[in-house]
Amino acid sequence: MNFFEYQDRAKRNTGLLVGLFTLAVLLLIGITTLLAAALVAYSQGLDFSPAQIGQLLGWDTVVTIALSIAAVIGLGSLYKLRQLAAGGRAVAESLGGRKINIAPHGDAEKRALNVVEEMAIASGTPVPDVYLIEDDAINAFAAGYKPSDAVIGLTRGCIEKLNRDELAGVVAHEFSHIFNGDMRLNIRIVGLLHGILIIGMLGYWLLRGSHFSSSRDNRGRTALFGIGAGLMVIGYTGTFFGNLIKSAVSRQREFLADASAVQYTRNNRGIAGALKKIGGYSAGSELASSNAAEFSHMYFASGLKKSFANLFATHPPLAERIARLDPQWNGHFPNVDKEPLGFSVTEQQNAQVMGIAPVASASSSASLQQVIDAVDNSICSPSDQQVAYGRQLLQAVPEAVKQAAHDPFAARALVYHLMMHGDQQHRKQQHQLLQKIAHPAVMRELQRLGPQLRDLAAGTRLVLLDLCVPALKALAPQQYQVFKRNLIKLLRSDGVVELWEWALYRVLMHALEGSPDRQRLSPKGGAEKDAARFILAAVAHAGNPDYLSAKRAYETGLNAMQLNITPLPTSADITLPRLDKAVAIAALMPPLKKPVLLKAIATTMVHDGIVAAEEIELLRAVADSLDCPMPPIAPTTATTAAAGTTAVTERT
Template sequence: MDFFSSQDAAKRNTARLIAFFVLAVISMVVLTNLLVMLALGFLNPQTLAGQQINWPVFFAVGCGVLAIVTLGSSYKVMQLSGGGDKIADQLGGELIAPDNGDVKKQRLLNIVEEMAIASGVPVPPVYLIPGNAINAFAAGHTYSDAVIGVSRGALEKLTRDELQGVIGHEFSHILNGDMRLNIRLMGVLHGILVIGLIGYYLLRFTPRSRNSKGSGGFVLLGLGLVVIGYGGTFFGNLIKAAVNRQREYLADSAAVQFTRNPDGIGGALIRIGSIKEGSVLNTPGIAEISHSLFSQGFTSSFTAFFATHPPLGKRIKRILPSWDGQFKPLVSPDDSTAHKPAPASKERLDKSRIGMMAAGAAVMSSTKVVGQIGNPTANHVSHARKLIEAIPEDLKKSIHSSYGAQAVIYALLLDQNVAERKNQLQYLSTAVDPATYDEVMKQTPQTAALGAAYRLPLVDLALPTLRQLSVNQYKKFKTNLLALIAADNKLHVFEWTLQKIVLHHLAGVFENNSGTTEKEPNIKRAKEAGTILLSMFINNLQQKGIDKEALRKEVLQEIQWIDGERLTGEKFSLGDLDAALNDLIGLKPRYKEMLLSACATVVLADKHVSTLETELLRAVSSGLNCPMPILLS
C-alpha cells in the first residue's frame, strides 16, 4: 500500500466531508428558516406562494443555525482534543500498565511494542475496554497521540497470531491518517445532531394545555427541528458508513502484509462469528465511535444501512479465499500453544549484523526507501522483536517508570567528552530528584553498550510513559532536555534528531501542537524551506568520495521546485532546519514524498548508510508526519 496515496485519499475524503457538511448546513438553514417563519407567524401557509420573505428574520435565523451547528461541532472536537486517551476514557477503558504480572496483557503490550518500533512510530498506550465481545480500535489525531484499545473479549479469546492480526489492522488506521477523519466525522455529526436535540427539548418543555397561548407554534417548531436534526444525522450516518467500509478492506489487506499471516486476522474474524457476543460492545457511546472499531460494534433496526464495516463473511473471503463459510475457529483458544509468547529469535542482533543490514539498505534506491514509509512488513516486525529482545530486562523495566523513561533520554544525551559530560551531570544532580539521577547513572553504561542502533528504539519505548507525565513534569523534563543539549553551546546532529522526535510527539499531547492544524505553506516559503532541508543533507552528511555538484544535479532531477543555486552555496543551521520542517508539515503528501525521496538520494549517494544518517532521515520524516520504519533491504 502506498502511504502517500493513502494520505491523499484521506485528504479527499476530508474535502468530501466538508462539502457534505456545507450542503447539510445550507439545507438546515433554509428549512429551519421556513419552519421558524411558519411557527412564529411570519409566513402564512395559505398564501405562501405570493408572500415576500422577511430577509432580516431569514438572516438572523440563518446566523443562529450556523452558530449552533458550528458550536456543536467545535464542542465535540474540543472534547476529543486530548487525543485517543479521551475516546478510551469515554468507553471506560483501563490503561494497561507494563510489567503488570498478567501474561495475556503483557503479550498484548509486546505485540504493540514490536509493531510500533517496526513502523517507526512511538509506542501507543494500550487500553483494556470492558466487554466479552471481540473488538478493538485505534484513536487519536495523529500517530503522536494515538492509543490502541482492545476489548477484554479479544484479550481473552484470541491467540497471539489472531491478536497480532487485529493490532496490525489498527496500525494501518494509525499510519494512513484514518483516525483524524474519524474524529472529524464525530464532530460534524454532533453539530447536526444539536439541532435535533434543541427540537427535542422544545417538545419536552413546551406546555401543551389548551390554555397555553402560542404553544402550538413552539410544538410545531420543536417537531420540525427534531425532523431536520435527526434526519440530517440519519443521512450523515449513511455517508459515514459508506466512507468507512472501503477503509476496512484496505486495513485488512495491510494487516496481512504487516504480519505475512492471513490466518491471523482471518482467524480473528472467524472467531468473532463463532461466539455469541460477536463484536457488539454494550458500552454507552459505542455507536458514536463505531467507525473506529475493528468490527461492527453495535446493532440497531437499521444495521444494514448504518453498518460501518463490511459483512464478516465478505471480509474473511477476501483474506482467506478457500474459507468454507463455517465460523469454526482455525485454532482452539484452549490450545496449549495459543497464548504462548512469540518464539524467541534464534539469534540476537549484534553490532556486526546491524552493520550488514545498514549495508543492505545502502544498495536500495531512494524510491524503495520512501516506499517503506507507512508501509512496514513482517520483516520489520521480526527485526523489531530482535531489537527489543536484545535490550536488558532491567533497562526495559526501568523505561516503563516515569523516572526511568526520563532517565533514558537524559542518558542518551550525555556527551562523549569527559569535561562536557561532567557539566551535564552536575546540572542533572541539582535539576532532577535523586531517584532519576541514580537511574541516569545506572542506564548510561547500558545504553552505551547497546550501541547507536538502539537509540531510537529506546526513545520509542520511553514515549508512552513520558505521555503519562503531568503538565508540570513535562515542562520540567523539556527544560532539562534542552539544557543538556545546550551544555556545550553546540547543537549536534544526534541531539537535534532526538529532541525533534521526542518534543514533536510530546507536543501533540501537552501543547496541543501535533500538526492537527497543518497549514499548507505558500509557494515561496515551501521553496525556501525545501531548499534548507536538502542543503542540510548535502552539506552536513559525510559522503565519502562524492562530488557535491554532481549530487546537487541528481537531486534537482528529482525535485525541480527548490532553489538549486542555494543547495551547495549557502550554509544553514539545525535551527533553520527546525523552522523549515515546521513550515513543510502542511505540504501536500506528494510533495512530501518528493522531498523525502531527494533526502534518501543524498543519504544513499556513497553506498554507505550510517546510523546517524538513518536517525536524521527518521527525524525529518517524523517531523513531516510521515512514519519511517527501520530501513531494511
C-alpha cells in the same frame, strides 16, 4: 497504492465528507425555513405555499434562520471537537479505557503491549498509548488526529480470546487506520454528527417548554409545540442521513484496513481467524459502553447490534470480510465459548527471529537503492525483512531496559543517557550537570541502568526513544517542563549541538508535542522550496566536513528535486531554530511532494553509493517530523565508515 497516495486520497476524502455534510446542512436549513413559513401561515389562518416563503417571513427572517441553524450546528460540532481535542486519549477514556503501557496487569496485557510495540518499532512510529476496555466482546479501535497522539484500544475479550497471530492481525488493522489518515476523519465525523444532533435536542427542550408553559395563549403554546416537534424531526432526520454517510464511508475503509493488515503481517490467517472467532463468540463484538454508538465507525468490528436493514452498519458483514481474506473458508464459525483462552504464556516467548543478521553497529550502512525503495514502498508498509529486523531491534534491548522504558522516572533517565555524548571527561561534566538539575530518583535510575546502557547497540537508539514515549506522556505538566528544560541544557552543555543530537531531540519532541509552532509559520510564496533547500544544506554539511564536498552533495540533492542551484549556506548558518522551522514548513507539503524531498535527502547523503547508519537515523528523524514514519532499514554491510557529524552552532 503507497503511503503518500493513501494520504493524498485521505485529504480528498475529507473534502468530500465535508461537502456531503455541508449539503446536509443546507437541506436542513431549507426544511427549517419551510417549517417556519408553514407555522406563520397557520398562525395567521392562511393557506401555505412554498412560493410564498419570502412574503410570509421576509427575506431578512430567512437569512436569520439560515444563519441560526448554521450557527447551532457549527457551535455543536466545535463543542464536541473541543471535547475530543486530546485526540485518541479522549476517545479511549470516554469508553472507560485504562492505559496499560506503564503498568500492565497479567500476562495477557503484557503480551498485548508487546504486540503493539513490535508493530510500532517495525513501522518506525512512536509506541502509541494502549488502552484496555474491560468488555468481554472481541473488538479494538485506533483513535487520534495523527500518529503522535494515536491510541490503540483493545477489549478484554480481544487480548484473552485471540492467539498471538490473531491479535497481531487486529493490531495491524488498527495501525493501518493510523497510517491511512482515517483517524482524523473519524473524529471529524463525530463532531459533525453531534452538531446536527443538537438541532433535535433543541427541539426536545422546546417541547418540554411548551408542556410546562403557563401561557393562556393556546395558539402560542401550539406554535411552540409545533416548532419543537419540527426541530426534533429535522434534527433526527439530519442525524439519520449523517449516519448513512458515516456508515458508507466506514465500510469501504474497513476492507482497505483488512488488506493492509495482511500486507503488514504477511499472514491472512491471523486477521481472518479473529473475525471467525467474533462470529462464533456469544459476546461477539458488541460493546456495553453507553458511548459505544458515538464511535461505532472506529471499531475493528461492529460494536452495536444490527440496525434496521443494516442501513447504519459501519462495517461490512463478517462473512464478506472473511471470504475476501480466506477464499477457502467453509462458512463455519468456531464455538469460542467452549474453547480455552487464546492466550498462552509459552506463545508469548515464541517470538524468535530466524535468519536475521545481528543488530546494526555504528558502522553499518545501506545502499542508496535500499533507502529509495524504503521511501517508495515501506513507509507505513514495512517489508518482511524490515518487520523481522524491527523485531530483532526490540529484542536486542535488555529486558531490564525495556521495563525501565515503561516507568516515567526511568524513562527520563534513558533519554538523558541517549543525549550524553563525547569523551569521558565531557560525559562526566554532563553527569555532574544532571546531578544538579535532575530529580534524585531519575539519577538513581541512571546509575542503576548505566552498565546495561553502555553496552546498548547503536542501532537501538530510536527504538529506545519510541519505547519511552508513553511513559513520558504520563508525566505531569510541571514534571514534563522540567524534563524538557533539563534536556535542552544537556544538549547545550558544550556550546554546540550535533545534527544527530538534533535528530533524536526532534523525534522525541514530535512524538510528545507534535508541531505546535506550525500556526506561526509564514505562508509566503516559495517557503516550501526554501525549507527543502535548507534541510538539504544541513544534511550536506553533516556528511561532508569540507565546504567543496558539501557543496557537491547539496547540488546533487537540488538536482534530485529539480530545484534551481543556489549558494550553499555555511555550516554556521544551520542553526537549530531555523532547522526546526524548515522541517515544520516541509511537513505542510502536499503528501505527494514529501517522497521527492526524502529521496533528495538520501541522494545528498550518498558517499560512494552508500548511506551510513547515522545518516539513516537522520533521514528517519526528518521523515518522522514530516509525519511519514519510516521503518528501520536492515543494514547491508559493516564496511563503510560512519558519517561525519558536523556540529550545528546553537543560537537562540
